[in-house]
Amino acid sequence: MFADILQSYQRAAEAEGRSEAWGPERYRRLRERFGGQPAASVTPAAVEAFRDELSRDHAPATVNRHLQLLRAIFLRALRDGKVESAPTGKVRFYRENNKRVRYLSDEEELRLFDALPNWLHPLVTIALHTGMRRGELLNLCWADVDFTSGTITVREPKSGENEHVVMNDTARQTLRALWEKRSKVVAIKPRGQDNSGGYVFTAPEGGYIHTLNRYWYPALGRAQIESFRFHDLRHTFASRAAMSGVDLYTLQGLMRHRSPQMTQRYAHLSAAHQREAVRTLDRWRQRQNAALQS
Template identity: 40%
Template sequence: MACHNKAHVYKGCRMGHGRRRDLEACKEVKFLQENNRRLRFLSKEECQTLINACDPHLRPIVICALNTGMRKSEFLNLKWDQVDLKHGFIFLDKTKNGERREIPINDTLRITFNGLLRRLDTPYVFYDPATGKPYQDVKRSFASACRRAKIQDFRFHDLRHTFASHLVMAGVDLTTVKELLGHKTLTMTLRYSHLHQAIKLKRWMCWIVCSDKNQLHKKCTIWRFSQMHKVCKLLKLFIMELRGVEPPTS
């Protein structure tokens, strides 16, 4: 839409809809910044379908991404001396924001790590068996896995969004999610804030179902129309979130 508007402005200048002295002014027009944030994540069922569709070398990488939220460069270059299975943590020193990060290892990830073949000639956790060096990229094999799993419009980086989204929907606060993802500020993490609203709405709806009818009537009488409109809007967002698709921004 923004590009479309820009094209119309410049076209109008070229066709003479502006005075000659105003033509140069077109270059100074400031357009609103586009919201290019993308949030696509998988449901739990889709996650398992994707894992099952992965080639053997890709499967542990995808499991790692889904259970840690690490950036692709972080786990493709992950070394065994960064993995502490005894205490259950992954230690990342060279991160994008320059700050050390500790990521807990859950049971699924522990089983995955224990099942990997460790070679003495390479320090890397995920490596090409032919060279012993880490994979440069897994874009092609990941795209093939998505096709087999019939998952559309899903990029490798969206595994990171999936990790964060499921944390938020499980009730984890945004500050903790920020620390696990390695965001320098909370601004980037706020893209998941509408999921928090959806979960709050879900809990409110559960309260509606379980509450006493007389008590419910007393509670509902204090709600104004604008508040109920907000609840309906949140309910619509919640339904869309269950489908794993980011609702359109208003």
């Protein structure tokens, strides 16, 4: 039954810390729609009908998340030999607006930090103050942090070439405090028992962070922050820079975008700065008039 493969997938997702990423409502809607029938009887036509009905009350992105969950459920069942095919492979997803910009308000940031476990505060702080991607942060090693030059080396990023991120005072102080804390821990441990793996950000028991979602999405729920992904911390960094008056050319460099089109999504946020820029022409005109009158 479809209800069985949904339950199997949900249990696996919970064990891997990914269940909160989908949200209970998506599981509930899929269970209500397909749960009472054999998984093999779910056809592409039935999935398309479900898609079209959802689209009457929900945005394309929301509809697509339901389809992605349904696809993931069938792919796991296909892997485990519980079904012979996945009907979602023949269903077209809706086109989404990839220029989505979601960033934290100041109040949301306070609520988020209150809801997050303390050991994740440095990770989120660095994300907000550098714009680094999730994978770049989780794979960051101390060998790539240079306090002397105030830069972080990102190895093998999306561009394929090493890149450098400039630290502001907040980022530098946060990482310095982490380094000093790590040095004290290593100093009191017997030789060979440092299990940090050289990573800057580690799980509470040490080593690589494998289950970030297990802490991230429950924290969002407690903080009552909706429609926010970890990647949106990067959008928050860029949005705040644009609203603070950083020009788009400089912002492109800070974000390490390959093309200016990717940075253009933040242009509307710098409107206040642009208004202030053109006001300089008013002041120039006023000085000119004053000079003529004198």
